[in-house]
Amino acid sequence: MSTHTLARSDEIVELMLEAPPGQVIKYDKEALCSALGVSDDPARVVVETSGRQAIVTIYPSNPLAVMPPPSPSDMLMDRYGRIVVGRHHNGRPARRRLFDPRTGSAVRAFVLGTTGAGKSRTVQYTLACEKRNRIVSWYGDLKGGQSAPESEGQVDWRATSQEEVVLMLRSAVAVAQARQRRYAALGRNAFLIGDPDPLMSVRLDEANRGLERGAPYRDEMTYWIKELGRTGRSVGVGIELDAQASHLEELGGSDTLRAMLKEGEIVLLRWSSSMMAQLVADGLLSATQSLPPIPKQFKPVQLRSQFDLVGDDDDDFCDTQGTAYLLSGATPTSMMRHWRIGSIAPLPGLDPEIQALYGPGEPARLEEASWEAAGAAYAARHDQADMAALCAELREELSQKGRGQAGHGVDDEPDAGGRRKPRLLVDRVVAALAGAGEPMSVEEVLASVNADGGRQVKSANSVRNALRDLVTADDVARAGHGMYVLQNA
Template identity: 60%
Template sequence: MSAVMTTPDPGQVYEFTAEVPQGQVIRYDLAALCSALNINDPTRIAVETDGLRRAMITVYPSNPLAQVRAVTREDLVMDRHGRIVIGVYHNGRPVKKRLFDPSTGSAQRHLVFGTTGAGKSRVVHLELAAEKINGFVSWLADLKFGQSVPEAEEHVDWPVRTQEGAVLMTMAAVAVAQDRMRRYAAAGRSAFVLGVDPLLNVTLDEANRALERGAPYRDLMTHLIKELGRTGRSVGVGVRLSAQAAHLEELGGSDTLRAMLKEGEVTLLRWSGSMMRQLVADGLLPAGEQLMPIPKTLAPRELRSQFDPAADDDDDAPGTQGMGYLLSGPRPTAMMRHLRVGSIAPLAGKDPEILALYGPGEPARLEELSAEADGENIGLIAYHLRHDPVAFQALCDQFREIYQQKPGHGGGGQHAGGAVDDGPEESADRPRKVLVEDRVRAVLAAADAPMSADEVLAAVNSDGGKQVSGGTVRNKLSALVDSGAAVQPGRGLYAPVR
């Protein structure tokens, strides 16, 4: 293959496949691949694998995603499958994301991950605009005090900016889901039908601020979002989290919450180098799959003499905001880029292009709730006060005072607003004891390939915990195999069941 690519035509696109023998899993090293193909700009290469033996390698004359067109309102109208067009893949084909599943009547759970500056806020704008265009009721908690997506506030049914507002909003969403469950059961309905009630989506932008260790209402918010995940999907109440990282501690320390959300629509923008192993370990990316890294800019790396005056030039290069992977889509390893949302240059005020995307008119409003739901639930009281800033702030202050007086600041037991918490799975105050089996599982899950018992032992003893013996690790490995949690793909090798 390297002979074919030694002197490529700079205007041509090259595509070829690679395959490993049966019984092996294909893996690649990006730097080695670029070296073999005589390419010094890795952003020109797109690699997709089938997760097993084959890979498709495409080499472009320049990065095909350096420029993308602006999104239009037509892109955001749902098709008959409940999907909207959010971007383009590297081959120019549209990227479609599901907002609603008409075949099951299910609201969706959304995760948007990425580092600072990766474009998360523009993705949130794109999807909130789609919700308004399609008649969804949008509730938005912008936990950067409203600074993250300011244009959205007048185009959603309920915007909040504070931690207390986010808690009350999520309480209200749970109350809506429970009210719909009661009404649907009485009517003999087993599923949500779009058009009978409006679909409600709750968006938590900068969700890590509410769910990370040390957040003031972490346990309560974790419980409420778990409750939405359990009950909201079948009654038309969805949830979207936009967060800085995919680490468990960023999502309330809850395996249950993480498992529910990763079954939804998962978008990964530019990530840090340590996240790839975490993605595989958490099941957000299948074992054996790899993603091409996304640089901060598309500037090619050039080796210049240290005495070359041009080496000091600071030429601008296109950024990579909006580039990413739709991990829940049919092509999870295909790099894509979201359609452009708003102005490229920073503006002193609200962006007129984003406001135009939302369009004129009022956003959709929530249906009238039953008297049983609308009685004493503090979240729904907050909803009715959303247009009265003074009264709403007073209610937030009252909630904060009541919450701070509770033992443990909202651990297990009865929460304000009537929601019953089953207690945190793990918290800073009451950490679960980490067993040797947990450590062995973690090592296997984080590995890129099957491991021998000696390799597992070395990794366990380097994880910062208490030192263990080889016999203990081998016993735990055997127990995991016997329980079906691990397999032996080869003699003396161990791997987790994905």
């Protein structure tokens, strides 16, 4: 490896390195710090790599040790739909996109990190920015409301139970579909903020609690998240998942969700080694890119002889909460840190600094044109008694269909041993199309399904959703407007 450029400014040293053709740069951070003579504090050395090139920056002290709170201007979207969430090690602003005005697309986003990495504060800041930018925020806190208690009254809808989150996701998909129909009538194929509708964001915090194996409504949540990812982007309804892991089994076991993850805004806080391997496997990072691990603390290791005359160990250290990589940004290997959000010390109640971050006034509300589509759950979002009744109805509905099945309708039929096994609506739809041998409309498929001796399906929308999934899976093809046929039939 040869040194390509050496630049020095005051006490900051920057080395630009390039490997010979045909080689890529790989390194050992500890060995590098030793060679540079800065083993006393590895946080002073920051490395960015891309293939056969690298930039090594040596600071006189840790550049990310102290972060200020955000300013009001940081929280407002620029003309590219971005807010400033913190700064990189080199002092440049770290920006994250809330909307893409070039394509008129809402954003899919993922915030990933282990426990204590700073997800909750990151979520609080994003919610506060959405309020200040008049974005309609629907927030599902799957930690029972503990993740961001200050968001109460600061968002349009705050859900704190598994059942309410399912109802929220269903309503969000219905809103996206209603907007889709209205925009189609106007001849529009993209979204313009406020013309006539506000930008909308649906966020699931601690999403792994709802999507991991064994979660009570895993299939249901996975289905509606996928639907929202498909329909919401072009009509101004975004989706964000905040989770402790990115492994497939922690995200509903869904390849579709992984595909959505690849295209979204990705914030990677402190991670585990298995998460990093998954990110590389998913193509979010190339095998030639290296991300130096984010330690739990910025605290140099000190060796002390038992004969040293020292007092008690000094427990004064700098936590790395909020330190991250913006994988979807222009410099994915450049370490950054989020602004300091809220009080440093734990408080016995709500944090006044976080409350002030949201600013005065009411949050943006869903447009009246979509209230009917959002349905009874949206109307009951601020009424605990009505919401409890709707959640009870949901539990009964899903227990009849099969635990957590994704709203497609589940029937029971005996297997060869006389036991009952679940029969999904999609299987009944396939059987109906196979029996007809010719294109069928949604209404004709519904009539055929209800004549097969299984549980009655009341809504044509259930059949329509099943057909849409089968078309996506290439099992069914569209045969003209509103007509469907088995693929290769």
